[in-house]
Amino acid sequence: MKVIFKYEWLQFIRNKTAVIAWLLMLAIGVYAVYYGRSFQQRQLHTIYQVDTAYQANVTAQLKKFDITDTSTKDAKTNYKTARDAYMGEYYSRPMIWKQPHALQGLTIGQSDNQPFFYNMWVSAKVYNNKLNELRNPAKLKAGNFDLAFVIIYMLPLLLIAYCYNVLAADKGNGVSRLLAAQGVSLQRITIGRLAFRSVLVLVLAFIVSLIGFMVNAINSVGSMAGWLGTTTCYLLFWTAVCFTIIALQKKAGITALLLVSSWVVMLLVIPAAVQKLQRSPDSTGTQIADADRDYGSFIWNMPKAELLDSLHTLYPGWKQYLVKDSSLIRGIAYYILTSRNMNRLGQERDDNILREQKALQRFDIINPAFAAQLSFNKLAQTELTDFIAFKKAAAAYQLQRMDYINVFRITNKEITRSEFNNKPVFQQPLLPVSLVEWLAGMLPLLLLAGAGLVTGYLLTKRNNL
Numbered sequence: 001m002k003v004i005f006k007y008e009w010l011q012f013i014r015n016k017t018a019v020i021a022w023l024l025m026l027a028i029g030v031y032a033v034y035y036g037r038s039f040q041q042r043q044l045h046t047i048y049q050v051d052t053a054y055q056a057n058v059t060a061q062l063k064k065f066d067i068t069d070t071s072t073k074d075a076k077t078n079y080k081t082a083r084d085a086y087m088g089e090y091y092s093r094p095m096i097w098k099q100p101h102a103l104q105g106l107t108i109g110q111s112d113n114q115p116f117f118y119n120m121w122v123s124a125k126v127y128n129n130k131l132n133e134l135r136n137p138a139k140l141k142a143g144n145f146d147l148a149f150v151i152i153y154m155l156p157l158l159l160i161a162y163c164y165n166v167l168a169a170d171k172g173n174g175v176s177r178l179l180a181a182q183g184v185s186l187q188r189i190t191i192g193r194l195a196f197r198s199v200l201v202l203v204l205a206f207i208v209s210l211i212g213f214m215v216n217a218i219n220s221v222g223s224m225a226g227w228l229g230t231t232t233c234y235l236l237f238w239t240a241v242c243f244t245i246i247a248l249q250k251k252a253g254i255t256a257l258l259l260v261s262s263w264v265v266m267l268l269v270i271p272a273a274v275q276k277l278q279r280s281p282d283s284t285g286t287q288i289a290d291a292d293r294d295y296g297s298f299i300w301n302m303p304k305a306e307l308l309d310s311l312h313t314l315y316p317g318w319k320q321y322l323v324k325d326s327s328l329i330r331g332i333a334y335y336i337l338t339s340r341n342m343n344r345l346g347q348e349r350d351d352n353i354l355r356e357q358k359a360l361q362r363f364d365i366i367n368p369a370f371a372a373q374l375s376f377n378k379l380a381q382t383e384l385t386d387f388i389a390f391k392k393a394a395a396a397y398q399l400q401r402m403d404y405i406n407v408f409r410i411t412n413k414e415i416t417r418s419e420f421n422n423k424p425v426f427q428q429p430l431l432p433v434s435l436v437e438w439l440a441g442m443l444p445l446l447l448l449a450g451a452g453l454v455t456g457y458l459l460t461k462r463n464n465l
Helices: 002-014 016-066 073-082 085-092 137-142 147-163 168-173 175-181 186-215 221-246 252-276 286-300 304-314 316-320 326-366 368-380 384-410 417-421 435-462
Strands: 095-097 117-119
Touching (some): 002 186, 016 073, 016 085, 016 095, 016 117, 085 384, 147 186, 147 221, 221 252, 252 368
C-alpha cells in the first residue's frame, strides 16, 4: 500500500489539472470561511448595537435616582419615573439576544431565518415578533455559501473528479492486463488508489476546517472533534459510493455519468422529495397574529370581575391587594393573559414543527446530505431546535420580568435603585451535543458507507479484480 500511495502522489503532483483543481477548491473553501465569518460579524455587530442602546438607556434611568432637586417640571417627572417600576421598563427597553456559537461562522444553518434578539417590553410578544428582517426568497432557496455548504455539496464533486477513472483508465490503456499477467492484485491497487485520492480530499477539508477554527477563534476540543468527525463520516460515505460504482467496471465516461447522477440524486432529488413531506403549520405566522388580535380584544372587553378572577387564578397571592384603579388592573391583566395565550399558541406551533422535523429524520438513511448538515448545525447551535429553545426561554423570561414589575404596580410601591438593578437576568439555553447524540446522528452515514464499501468489495471479488 505504501508503494501505491507513493506512486499516486507522484502522479498527482505531475498532473497540473488535478493540482489546480485541489488549489481552486482550497480557495473556494477559504472564501466560504470568509463568508461565514462576515455573516457572524454582522450579527455580532447588531448585538453590540442592541446591547449598547440598552445599556445607555439603563444608565440614563439610573441617573434619575440621583435627582434631589425637583423644583423644575422635568426634574419632578424624572424623579417620579425613576421610582415607577413600569416607567423604568418603558425607558430602559430591555433586550435579550442569542449569543452566536463560535462554529456559526462555519455553518450558518437557521441563523439567517430565525430572530436572534427580542424586545422584552411588556407590549412586545415573542411569538408575534415584529423585528424580523425581510428575507430574500432566492437566497433562502439557494442557501448560504458557508464551509458546511462546500463540504456537503462541492467536495463530493472533487472526489468524483479524482476517482471516476481509478480503474477505467488502466483498463483503457491496457495496464490492467499487464498487471494481471504479473500476478498483481487489481483489487488492492484499486482500493489503494481510491484511498489515496479520498485522503487528498479529506486533507483539503481538514485544512480548510482548521483555517476556519483559527479565523473564528474556536478552541473547544469537542466542537472541533465533532466537526472533523462529521466531515470524515460524510466523505467516507462518498468514498463508498465511488467504490461501488467503480467496481461495476464500466467505461470512464459511464462511470463519471453514474457518479454525477448519484450526486444529483443524493444532494438534490432526495432532499427535495423528503422536504416535500414536511407540513409547516402557519409558516407565515398569520394565524398567530390573528389569534393575538382576537384574544386581545376579548380580554380587553371582559368585565372587571371576570378579569380579576382570571388574574387571581394565576396569582392567588394578589387577592390581598385592593386595586381601585380599573385601568391599572385591566392593563396588567391584559398583558399577562395575552402574553401567556400567545406563548401557548406559539409553543404549540413550534412543537408541531419539531415533531415534523423529527419524523423527517427517519429518512436520514437515504438522505446523507441532511444528516451531515443537521450534525454541523447542532454542533454550532444553529439548528431550528436551538432557536425554538431560545424563543421559549425568551417568552418565559418576559413573563418572569413582567411578574417582577407587576408586584410593584399592584402594591403601589416605588422601586429602589437596588431593586431596579436586581431584576431577573436572562439565561441563554444551551443544547450541547453529547457523544452518544453525535454518534446517533452519524449512524445513517456510517451504515450507508459500510454498505457501500462492502458492496464495492464484493463486486471487485465477483469481477476477479
